[in-house]
Amino acid sequence: MFVKDYMCDWVNTISQKKTFPEVVKQMVDKKTNSIVVVDENKKPVGLISSRTLIKQVVPEYLRKNPTNSMFGAEGTFDKYSSKAKKLKLKDFMDTDFHCLSDDDAMIEAAVYSLKSNQRFMPVINGDGELIGAITRTCIKNALHNVFFKDNQINPKDNR
Numbered sequence: 001m002f003v004k005d006y007m008c009d010w011v012n013t014i015s016q017k018k019t020f021p022e023v024v025k026q027m028v029d030k031k032t033n034s035i036v037v038v039d040e041n042k043k044p045v046g047l048i049s050s051r052t053l054i055k056q057v058v059p060e061y062l063r064k065n066p067t068n069s070m071f072g073a074e075g076t077f078d079k080y081s082s083k084a085k086k087l088k089l090k091d092f093m094d095t096d097f098h099c100l101s102d103d104d105a106m107i108e109a110a111v112y113s114l115k116s117n118q119r120f121m122p123v124i125n126g127d128g129e130l131i132g133a134i135t136r137t138c139i140k141n142a143l144h145n146v147f148f149k150d151n152q153i154n155p156k157d158n159r
Helices: 020-029 050-057 060-064 066-071 076-084 106-116 136-147
Strands: 013-015 034-038 044-049 120-124 130-135
Touching (some): 020 034, 020 050, 034 130, 044 120, 050 076, 106 120, 106 136
Parallel strands (some): 013 034
Antiparallel strands (some): 120 130
8 A cells, every 4th residue: 555545636835935824815715724835846845734823823921821821812812913924934834744755655654644743744756846645534545445445435536
């Protein structure tokens, strides 16, 4: 069982030159919680998730003690969101991520998903260009086909 058999061949991408509001808009428009940041050669250089966005608007003192957020004044969320408005993606994108090759085995995808807690892993070709992604749903579909050999799903129907 290989990554190429289960990967999503569509991936939402964005340039690292874009800003915080631009990535929020694109993620909302595309109805996605993950997006791959690519360079001009379509090579993955970062990941943005909804969690990455939220980290930019929650101040450190509240991350350390979430109970303090109960005392936040009206407009606190707006205030910290506005501070993030001018950030470029390259300034806050996650750069510590694992890419898979389309020839990798699905067990490798499962292992890296657990190890890094990545819900979404870019898949690259031999030149390092983005060609797809493996999500936890892709891994779940592979599990289904292991357990239900006489009722296989076509992974391409469930992307």
